[in-house]
Amino acid sequence: AAGVIQSPRHLIKEKRETATLKCYPIPRHDTVYWYQQGPGQDPQFLISFYEKMQSDKGSIPDRFSAQQFSDYHSELNMSSLELGDSALYFCASSSGPGTSGSAYEQYFGPGTRLTVT
Amino acid sequence: AQSVTQLGSHVSVSEGALVLLRCNYSSSVPPYLFWYVQYPNQGLQLLLKYTSAATLVKGINGFEAEFKKSETSFHLTKPSAHMSDAAEYFCAVAISASKIIFGSGTRLSIRP
Numbered sequence: 669a670a671g672v673i674q675s676p677r678h679l680i681k682e683k684r685e686t687a688t689l690k691c692y693p694i695p696r697h698d699t700v701y702w703y704q705q706g707p708g709q710d711p712q713f714l715i716s717f718y719e720k721m722q723s724d725k726g727s728i729p730d731r732f733s734a735q736q737f738s739d740y741h742s743e744l745n746m747s748s749l750e751l752g753d754s755a756l757y758f759c760a761s762s763s764g765p766g767t768s769g770s771a772y773e774q775y776f777g778p779g780t781r782l783t784v785t
Numbered sequence: 786a787q788s789v790t791q792l793g794s795h796v797s798v799s800e801g802a803l804v805l806l807r808c809n810y811s812s813s814v815p816p817y818l819f820w821y822v823q824y825p826n827q828g829l830q831l832l833l834k835y836t837s838a839a840t841l842v843k844g845i846n847g848f849e850a851e852f853k854k855s856e857t858s859f860h861l862t863k864p865s866a867h868m869s870d871a872a873e874y875f876c877a878v879a880i881s882a883s884k885i886i887f888g889s890g891t892r893l894s895i896r897p
Binding site for chain 1: 819821826827828829830831834875881883884885886887888889890
């Protein structure tokens with residue numbers, strides 16, 4: 669079965685540079701979520717989109733922005749990178765934030781490991 | 786506010802022994818609860834979920850979890866540990882239709 673695809677898998681940037689992470693959800697999933705997982709930490713919710721509109725927001729820095737496109741893929745844009753941004757960034761997708769139980773079931777991609785030097 | 790607490794950041798069991806990973810939740814409404822597993826350098830894989838349909842939930846790889854409202858618990862168990870079960874396990878709760886909060890994780894080690 670098709671899974672969530674994230675690219676790139678690894679990314680090395682210098683401080684103050686910008687980075688763009690991409691996420692391709694499972695086919696027919698219309699909701700994407702972004703999480704940040706620091707070393708030895710649990711994943712922290714950043715932001716989510718449903719049908720190309722922001723549906724929820726977590727602890728996402730103002731230097732970050734994200735959007736969902738018409739084909740439902742999403743991009744996380746990170747500017748003025750700091751050393752503390754080094755982390756695993758996960759994207760997840762689901763079939764919509766409706767009231768059905770399956771809407772709460774998020775499928776995660778393999779993550780993008782961002783290293784800021 | 787809804788949250789989950791995982792008891793024990795590291796659990797070590799012998800191969801073939803019972804696995805028990807503890808998770809307690811805090812919620813004022815019936816929660817949607819999950820267990821995810823993360824293998825080294827990999828993404829999160831859904832093991833099982835509780836959505837109020839049945840209190841005993843069976844998941845993949847022989848894992849199961851029981852929702853106990855009286856104890857506000859959702860512990861993960863497996864009767865017989867296998868070396869391949871060594872990983873990080875996260876309990877999680879959906880606090881909205883679009884946001885999941887994870888526990889701090891429990892690293893499971895398997896002794897030969």
